[in-house]
Amino acid sequence: MKGFTIWFTGLSGSGKSTLSRKIEEILLERGLKVEVLDGDVIRTNLSKGLGFSKEDRDINIRRIGFVCHLLTRNDVVAIAAAISPYRAIRDENRKLIGSFVEIYCRCPIDALKKRDPKGLYEKALRGEIKGFTGVDDPYEEPLDAEIVVETDKETVDQSLNKIVKTLEILGHIPPSGKQEYSDEEEEKIKERLRSLGYI
Amino acid sequence: MSPFWRKKKQQVCVIGLDGVPYTLVKRFTEDGTMPALAEIVRAGHLSKMCVTLPEISAVSWPSFMTGKNPGWHSIFGFTDLKPNSYSLRFPSFGDLRAPTIWDKIGERRKRSVVINQPSTYPARPIEGVLISGFVAISLCKAVHPPSILPKLEQDGYIIDIDTTRAKDHAYLTGELVKTLDSRERITNYFWENEDWDFFEVVVTGTDRLHHYLWDALDNETHPYHKMFLDYYRRVDAFVGRMYSRFRKLTDTADPTPGFFILSDHGFTGVRQEFYLNNWLKKEGFLKLQTPDADSIEAIAEGTRAFALDPSRIYLNMVGKHPKGSVKPEDVRPILTDIKAGLSELSLDGERIMQHVFERDAVYDGPFASQGPDLVAVSNYGFDIKGSLKQPKLFGRSVLTGMHTWDDAFLWSAHKPPENLNITDVAGMIMQHME
Known part of the structure; x- marks a missing residue:
C-alpha cells in the first residue's frame, strides 16, 4: 500500500489522541507501516521551546506536516494528532503531502468543559492559562474534512468505524472483508434491483 | 404547562414522490387528475429540477438528504465494485459519507420523523424516528428506534411491494394501493404521536408503477390505464390531506412555508x-x-x-x-x-x-x-x-418506463434558486428552520 497522512484536528480533549492510537492499532493489524505524531509529544522534542503564539503554533504544525510528508513518500501511514487551529496551515500541509485525509474531531465546548481530562479548560476559564484554543484563542473548523467524527455523540467504536470505512472507500487501506449485508440479504437485494432493471 | 413566550417552532413537512416527472405533475394538475395538488401548485412555486448523476434513487435521495453531489456523499449507484475486484457490492446507508439533513437538525436538538426514505438501510440512529425505504429487506433493521417495531408489525406495515412479482400487473396494482394505505396509516400515527420539527414521507409506488406500466399512461385502451390514473388520484388525495393538516398544525395560510414536495428523478417511456x-x-x-x-x-x-x-x-x-x-x-x-x-x-x-x-x-x-x-x-x-x-x-424488457435527469420537480412556497438541482433542497429546508 502507498503511504498517506491522516490528520486529526480539533479542540483539546476532543478525542484526537484516543482515536489516533486506536487507528494505529487497526492499521498495524492490517499490515501497514504506521507512525503517530501526537501534538503533545511533538512539543516535548521536535518543537521543544515553541510557545503558543500564532507564529509558534504555525511553525509547530508546519514541522509536523513536513515529517508527515517524508513518512508518506516512504509509504508509511503518518497519523498526526494536533489541535492545528488554523485552516490555512492545515491546507498548506494538505498541499505539501498530497495524499491527505483530514479528520475533524468535533465536540462542543460545553461537552469538553465537562470532559476536561487534563483540567485545562477549568484553568483556562479561570484565566490561569492564556491563549487556550476554543476559550480565548480561535479554532477554525475545517470546511471540507474527509471525515467528521462527533465525539460527544458517537462512541469510540462508531467513530472508528466511520474512519476505517472512509479509508477503505478512498482506497487507502485494504478492506476488512466484513459485509454490511448477509448473503441472504444480498441475494434479495440483487433480485429486487434486477426486477427494476437496476442491474 | 408550556410557557406562552416559547418561540414558535419552524416545522417542515416534506413529501417525496419517487420518480414523478415535472411534466406529469403539470399535466395532472391541469387536466383535473390531481385536484388537491393543483390547489397547492397555484399557491406556490412548481419548479422543474435536475438531479445528480446517474439519475437513480440510490444516488438522488442521498443528494437530497445531504445537499451534496456524490463526490461528497460517496454513493454513485445501487452497485459499486468491491475493492481490488470486479465483483459487485451494494452500498448501504453506512457508506454515506456526508451528514444528512436530519443529522444537522438533530444537532440543534430538533426531532425528525422520516418514513420510507430510500437509501437509508440499515437504519441508524437519528434524533427522532427513521423508517428506511428501498432497498430495505428486514423491518427490524429498517427502524430507529427499535421500540417502534412492534407498532409497525402490529399495523402490518409494508416497506415496498415485492417487485420480483410486479410483472403480474394485477398483483402490482393491488399491492401499490395496499402499500400506500399502509404508509398513510403509519404516517398518521407518527404525525399524531411524535413530537417533531421535521416530518418526511416518501411515496415510492409511483416509481414502481412507472417502471412497469408507463405505457398505460397515454394508451386509453390499455387494461391498466384507468388504474394508472386512479393511483395518481389516491396519491393526490394523500398529498392534499398532508398539506391541509400541516397548514392546520402550523396555523399558516397559503402558500404555507415549510411545506415541500419533490421527486428524485423524472420518467419517460422506453423505446x-x-x-x-x-x-x-x-x-x-x-x-x-x-x-x-x-x-x-x-x-x-x-x-x-x-x-x-x-x-x-x-x-x-x-x-x-x-x-x-x-x-x-x-x-x-x-x-x-x-x-x-x-x-x-x-x-x-x-x-x-x-x-x-x-x-x-x-x-x-x-x-x-x-x-x-x-x-x-x-x-x-x-x-x-x-x-x-x-x-x-x-x-426491450418488461419495463416500459425509464428515468430522466432533467425533469424532476420541486414544489415550495418560496421561489427556489435558478437552475434548480436536488442538492439545493436541503439548504432551502435548513434556511426555513433557522
Missing part, C-alpha cells in the same frame, strides 16, 4: 434499452474471458473500460483495478474516443446520447475520484443499461 457494456465490447474497450461471459467479473487482460449500471463508465486503471491496463498518459485519448463513439451513436437516425460527462464536470468533493470517469445521459426513450446478458446493442 429501446441500450446495453452500454455490449457497446464497449463491440468497440474493443471491454474484453471478456469468454465470448458468452455475462458479467464484468469475467473481465480479461487488455480491457480499457467497463460500465456499471446504469450509465457509469470506468477506465480500467493500472494500480486501481486488478487487471488494470490503462496508464495515466492513456486516459485522455481513451476518454476522447469513448465520448466521440457514444456521441455519434444513433438508431433509426436518432442520436442515443444527450451528454457524455467527464467526472470533473459532474462531481467534486473528497470522494469524486471514486466516481466513474464518464457518465452518459441518453436522449428520452433510450434506456441505458450495463447488462451483459443481452445479446445485442439494443433490446
Whole structure:
C-alpha cells in the first residue's frame, strides 16, 4: 500500500489522541507501516521551546506536516494528532503531502468543559492559562474534512468505524472483508434491483 | 404547562414522490387528475429540477438528504465494485459519507420523523424516528428506534411491494394501493404521536408503477390505464390531506412555508434499452474471458473500460483495478474516443446520447475520484443499461418506463434558486428552520 497522512484536528480533549492510537492499532493489524505524531509529544522534542503564539503554533504544525510528508513518500501511514487551529496551515500541509485525509474531531465546548481530562479548560476559564484554543484563542473548523467524527455523540467504536470505512472507500487501506449485508440479504437485494432493471 | 413566550417552532413537512416527472405533475394538475395538488401548485412555486448523476434513487435521495453531489456523499449507484475486484457490492446507508439533513437538525436538538426514505438501510440512529425505504429487506433493521417495531408489525406495515412479482400487473396494482394505505396509516400515527420539527414521507409506488406500466399512461385502451390514473388520484388525495393538516398544525395560510414536495428523478417511456457494456465490447474497450461471459467479473487482460449500471463508465486503471491496463498518459485519448463513439451513436437516425460527462464536470468533493470517469445521459426513450446478458446493442424488457435527469420537480412556497438541482433542497429546508 502507498503511504498517506491522516490528520486529526480539533479542540483539546476532543478525542484526537484516543482515536489516533486506536487507528494505529487497526492499521498495524492490517499490515501497514504506521507512525503517530501526537501534538503533545511533538512539543516535548521536535518543537521543544515553541510557545503558543500564532507564529509558534504555525511553525509547530508546519514541522509536523513536513515529517508527515517524508513518512508518506516512504509509504508509511503518518497519523498526526494536533489541535492545528488554523485552516490555512492545515491546507498548506494538505498541499505539501498530497495524499491527505483530514479528520475533524468535533465536540462542543460545553461537552469538553465537562470532559476536561487534563483540567485545562477549568484553568483556562479561570484565566490561569492564556491563549487556550476554543476559550480565548480561535479554532477554525475545517470546511471540507474527509471525515467528521462527533465525539460527544458517537462512541469510540462508531467513530472508528466511520474512519476505517472512509479509508477503505478512498482506497487507502485494504478492506476488512466484513459485509454490511448477509448473503441472504444480498441475494434479495440483487433480485429486487434486477426486477427494476437496476442491474 | 408550556410557557406562552416559547418561540414558535419552524416545522417542515416534506413529501417525496419517487420518480414523478415535472411534466406529469403539470399535466395532472391541469387536466383535473390531481385536484388537491393543483390547489397547492397555484399557491406556490412548481419548479422543474435536475438531479445528480446517474439519475437513480440510490444516488438522488442521498443528494437530497445531504445537499451534496456524490463526490461528497460517496454513493454513485445501487452497485459499486468491491475493492481490488470486479465483483459487485451494494452500498448501504453506512457508506454515506456526508451528514444528512436530519443529522444537522438533530444537532440543534430538533426531532425528525422520516418514513420510507430510500437509501437509508440499515437504519441508524437519528434524533427522532427513521423508517428506511428501498432497498430495505428486514423491518427490524429498517427502524430507529427499535421500540417502534412492534407498532409497525402490529399495523402490518409494508416497506415496498415485492417487485420480483410486479410483472403480474394485477398483483402490482393491488399491492401499490395496499402499500400506500399502509404508509398513510403509519404516517398518521407518527404525525399524531411524535413530537417533531421535521416530518418526511416518501411515496415510492409511483416509481414502481412507472417502471412497469408507463405505457398505460397515454394508451386509453390499455387494461391498466384507468388504474394508472386512479393511483395518481389516491396519491393526490394523500398529498392534499398532508398539506391541509400541516397548514392546520402550523396555523399558516397559503402558500404555507415549510411545506415541500419533490421527486428524485423524472420518467419517460422506453423505446429501446441500450446495453452500454455490449457497446464497449463491440468497440474493443471491454474484453471478456469468454465470448458468452455475462458479467464484468469475467473481465480479461487488455480491457480499457467497463460500465456499471446504469450509465457509469470506468477506465480500467493500472494500480486501481486488478487487471488494470490503462496508464495515466492513456486516459485522455481513451476518454476522447469513448465520448466521440457514444456521441455519434444513433438508431433509426436518432442520436442515443444527450451528454457524455467527464467526472470533473459532474462531481467534486473528497470522494469524486471514486466516481466513474464518464457518465452518459441518453436522449428520452433510450434506456441505458450495463447488462451483459443481452445479446445485442439494443433490446426491450418488461419495463416500459425509464428515468430522466432533467425533469424532476420541486414544489415550495418560496421561489427556489435558478437552475434548480436536488442538492439545493436541503439548504432551502435548513434556511426555513433557522
